Structures are given as C-alpha cells and as structure tokens.
Amino acid sequence: KNQVEQSPQSLIILEGKNCTLQCNYTVSPFSNLRWYKQDTGRGPVSLTIMTFSENTKSNGRYTATLDADTKQSSLHITASQLSDSASYICVVSPGLTGGGNKLTFGTGTQLKVEL
Amino acid sequence: NAGVTQTPKFQVLKTGQSMTLQCAQDMNHNSMYWYRQDPGMGLRLIYYSASEGTTDKGEVPNGYNVSRLNKREFSLRLESAAPSQTSVYFCASSEKLLATYEQYFGPGTRLTVT
Numbered sequence: 001k002n003q004v005e006q007s008p009q010s011l012i013i014l015e016g017k018n019c020t021l022q023c024n025y026t027v028s029p030f031s032n033l034r035w036y037k038q039d040t041g042r043g044p045v046s047l048t049i050m051t052f053s054e055n056t057k058s059n060g061r062y063t064a065t066l067d068a069d070t071k072q073s074s075l076h077i078t079a080s081q082l083s084d085s086a087s088y089i090c091v092v093s094p095g096l097t098g099g100g101n102k103l104t105f106g107t108g109t110q111l112k113v114e115l
Numbered sequence: 116n117a118g119v120t121q122t123p124k125f126q127v128l129k130t131g132q133s134m135t136l137q138c139a140q141d142m143n144h145n146s147m148y149w150y151r152q153d154p155g156m157g158l159r160l161i162y163y164s165a166s167e168g169t170t171d172k173g174e175v176p177n178g179y180n181v182s183r184l185n186k187r188e189f190s191l192r193l194e195s196a197a198p199s200q201t202s203v204y205f206c207a208s209s210e211k212l213l214a215t216y217e218q219y220f221g222p223g224t225r226l227t228v229t
Binding site for chain 1: 215216
C-alpha cells in the first residue's frame with residue numbers, strides 16, 4: 001500500500017530560526033511530490049511541486065529537496081515567521097498515467113513559531 | 116477570482132439527518148474532488164469527477180453521494196448522517212484529472228454529527 005510518512009509530528013521553534021521537515025514515501029511508480037501549507041481552519045495551499053527528476057525547488061523562504069532513490073523529501077524553512085505556524089503536508093502522486101484521484105497524503109507536521 | 120468556495124462553513128447534524136455540502140469553482144477546471152480530513156490521518160478521497168457528467172468513487176465513498184451539477188459545481192450529500200462522518204470536508208479542483216495538475220482546495224466544511 002502506498003504510504004507517506006512525515007516527521008516530526010509537531011515542532012515548536014523560535015521566530016527567526018530555521019527548521020527542516022521530513023517526508024518519506026513508498027509510492028511507486030512515482031510522478032511528483034508536493035508540499036502544502038494548511039493554516040488552521042483553512043484548506044491546503046500548494047508551496048512547491050517537484051517531479052522525480054528535480055532535486056530542489058524554492059519558493060521564497062521555503063526550499064524543498066527530493067531524493068527519488070531513497071524516496072525522501074524535506075522542506076526547509078528559513079528565518080521563520082509567526083505566519084509560518086501551520087500544518088505542512090507532503091503529498092505524493094503516482095506515475096505519469098495516474099490521476100489526481102490517486103494522491104497519497106501525509107498526516108502533516110504541525111509547526112508552531114513562537115516569539 | 117474566488118477560487119474554490121464551499122458552503123456551509125460549519126454544520127451540526129443529528130444522527131439520521133441528511134444534508135448537502137455545496138462546492139463551486141470559478142477557474143474553469145474540468146476535475147473536482149471531495150476529501151475528508153480526520154485527526155491523525157491524511158486527507159482521504161471520497162468521490163471525484165474527472166469531467167462534467169462523470170463521477171467516480173474514491174477511497175471512502177460509503178454513506179455519501181455526489182452530483183456534478185455543471186462544470187462549476189460539485190455537491191456532496193449525506194443521506195443519513197452517522198457520528199463516524201464527523202469530519203472536515205474539503206472540495207478541490209484541478210484543470211485535468213492527471214496527477215501532474217495541481218489541485219486547489221476550498222476552505223472546508225466542519226461537520227459534527229451527534
């Protein structure tokens with residue numbers, strides 16, 4: 001069964017500090033991997049999308065890395081801000097012929113940024 | 116553009132009652148989805164519509180029905196609500212069904228069944 005596991009489950013950091021969130025997946029064959037940010041009481045919003053051939057992708061202070069060989073991805077947040085407090089969800093898509101109905105969602109990492 | 120909108124935002128039902136969750140998108144997307152999100156679990160697909168006029172079951176379809184009313188609107192109906200259906204429901208849309216197309220999510224409906 002396709003699985004996406006994220007760690008840590010939750011994380012508290014001080015404003016201005018950096019942090020890294022992890023995602024391990026077993027989805028095979030693999031098409032692309034997304035990181036979503038979900039604010040409390042809101043729907044998920046896409047941060048980055050990476051295909052199997054990409055190693056790194058940035059979106060402002062967010063940088064995602066992907067190692068398709070070890071089936072691992074990470075999301076690095078630089079110079080955290082209070083507004084970064086949210087759940088970060090890793091989502092993996094199946095092979096090129098797979099549909100949007102085949103996404104596998106992780107359970108998310110709950111990040112809290114404090115003063 | 117409003118993106119994906121959902122109504123209502125909150126709802127409390129008694130066991131056995133019925134209700135319909137509404138979803139609309141203004142991005143001219145072909146594909147639409149209904150997910151539920153429960154604590155400690157990833158989003159799970161309930162039903163999806165690859166294009167106007169078609170609907171298919173997802174991972175957890177039991178107890179739900181859907182209608183793709185037109186290209187913009189995709190509704191989810193609970194015919195006889197059960198406490199196990201207490202959850203947050205998200206509607207999403209994408210330009211096409213292929214997984215390479217990004218899904219855009221609505222704000223969610225928080226449903227409690229007592």
